[in-house]
Amino acid sequence: MSSIPTAVDLENESIFPPFHNLPSEYLRKAPKLKSHWCFLAEIHEIVPYLRPMYTVKDKTGAEHLVVFYLDNGTRIPTALEKSRKTYTMCIMDAVKHQFMDGQVGIRVEDEKSVKILPCTLQQLFNIRDNIVNLQGVCNVCCGPSSLKCSKCKISYCGKTCQLNDWNGWHKVECKVAQQLSEWGAFDWDS
Ligand SMILES: [Zn+2]
Ligand SMILES: [Zn+2]
Structure with a gap:
């Protein structure tokens, strides 16, 4: 194995884009991004609601809504069990979604695309x-x-x-x- 950990460049916005650079769900791909990317944001609020719902802040400080629509309904997904305020949420290949009420955020359907890191951004x-x-x-x-x-x-x-x-x-x-x-x-x- 390699002697030192490979340090990915977190400043590389073609891999770790802020929310405003995410593609919309209709395009699924954006010219500024690589084939895969990961949205990083800090959990600001965990909203008790019908579905697991979070407000998160990306590195620009902008606040966004992340809602989980999973087959298992309203159960908190395993990936999110350890989530806390101020922890970092990582969503692979996140795309912008317009919710029914007009708000724009991220809709997650596959819990495997999400990881929680036990630290702030x-x-x-x-x-x-x-x-x-x-x-x-x-x-x-x-x-x-x-x-x-x-x-x-x-x-x-x-x-x-x-x-x-x-x-x-x-x-x-x-x-x-x-x-x-x-x-x-x-x-x-x-
Ligand atoms: Zn020492
Ligand atoms: Zn260690």
Whole structure:
């Protein structure tokens, strides 16, 4: 396996577009985007309603509605069970949908297209920058690295720093870092 996590560029708007650059559901594709893309937004509100419904904020701060229309009706989908306010929602190949009441948002029909990361949007960007800046040095003390987290491949100088980190922030960071390397290895062009 690769020695360092592949750090996908979250600033690349052809992969991670803000809401206003998403294609409409009639086009399904936009010239500014790759063949696949992922909409990233922070959960602002979880609306108790007939269907699982969220308001989310993308990186521009604009607020949008995400509504889940799933075969299982009103059950909270597995992908969303861990969702909380301020967590980051990731929706693959999201398209703009006009709801019956005229509002424009995102209608999700396949829960597999959605992932929740247990951090804010800003923290997601920070974790990515951290991975890039700390390549090859300990994630805690910046000393020379001698081992890596077996899950996310982030580096440590030794067991002490690794354990301290796991008891602190790394539990979250590890999940996010794994998602970043999954995106890094993903073929967005196919
Ligand atoms: Zn260290
Ligand atoms: Zn890890």
